[in-house]
Amino acid sequence: MIDGHTQLYGIMGNPVSHSLSPAMHNAAFAHNQLNAIYLPFEVEDVEGAMQGFRALGVRGVSVTIPHKQIVRRYVDDIDSVAAKIGAVNTLRFEDGHIQGVNTDWIGANRALGDKMDLAGKTILLLGAGGSARALGFGFQEAGAEVMIASRTPVTGKALAETLNCEWHNLEEISGLTADALVNATSVGMGETADISLVPADKVADFSVVMDIVYAPLETRLLREAREAGCAVINGLAMLLYQGVAQFELWTGQQAPIHVMNHELRAGLGI
DSSP, X not given: OOOTTOEEEEEXXXXXXXXXXXXXXXXXXXXXXXXXXXXXXXXXXXXHHHHHHHHHTOOEEEEOTTOTTGGGGGOXXXXXXXXXXXXXXXXXXXXXXXXXXXXHHHHHHHHXXXXXXXXXXXXXXXXXXXXXXXXXXXXXXXXXXXXXEESOHHHHHHHHHHHTOEEEEGGGGGXXXXXXXXXXXXXXXXXXXXXXXXOTTTGGGOSEEEESOOSSSSOHHHHHHHHTTOEEEOHHHHHHHHHHHHHHHHHSSOOOHHHHHHHHHHHTTO
8 A cells, every 4th residue: 555655666678668677576565565656757867866766755765777877877886886887777766875787697606596696607708898897896796706608709709808808709608618608688578579699509508508598588599509408598587586686685575476476477477
């Protein structure tokens, strides 16, 4: 029941109407009997939105495309890993103070960590965009060695230099070995749903294969990896665990993971 004591949370981005986060977080609030609500905010004016959030006493906000970088200008402090990544996906408001955090890497680490111990392992990361950057720093935080493979040398080499790791052209992937392979690109969704960046006869070389794409839930990469006997992780696991980290950061309570997972799956019709 919404009343004068209801705590307000939300997600800001543009667009946000497709987001599964409201259903996931509202279900979690209800399960834990918290007087709180989570709403979608379609935002163009980030500075104005931040002033509004502070004035209205908002307690926490998820940040999605295209605001993850620019929102850093308006926080009072930023956690160390988010500062390295250069992007914030979570805001915590407390006594007028705004903290910027990144839980994307936490979600990825926990999803991959369900299948393997990351410390001391080698992870081949496909892509050189914002997601690859977040995951790369996150995997290194867990003690893993990272290699980057991408199609564009300029961005790939730049990220590899930032991470102090190897870069390889995607065309060289057949000659690479690693404990796990993670696709951090959008290839596998939309118009690229029938495409995999990894040859079908190569995926068996990796014990674990993870894809951050969650629509479709099983990409061509994951299907071929599963058929080759690999342990596979779909993008829903990362989405779930980054939300779990947000919930626990905001509330100080243990997140009802099974409830949140159910809502995400329902939102995807599975």
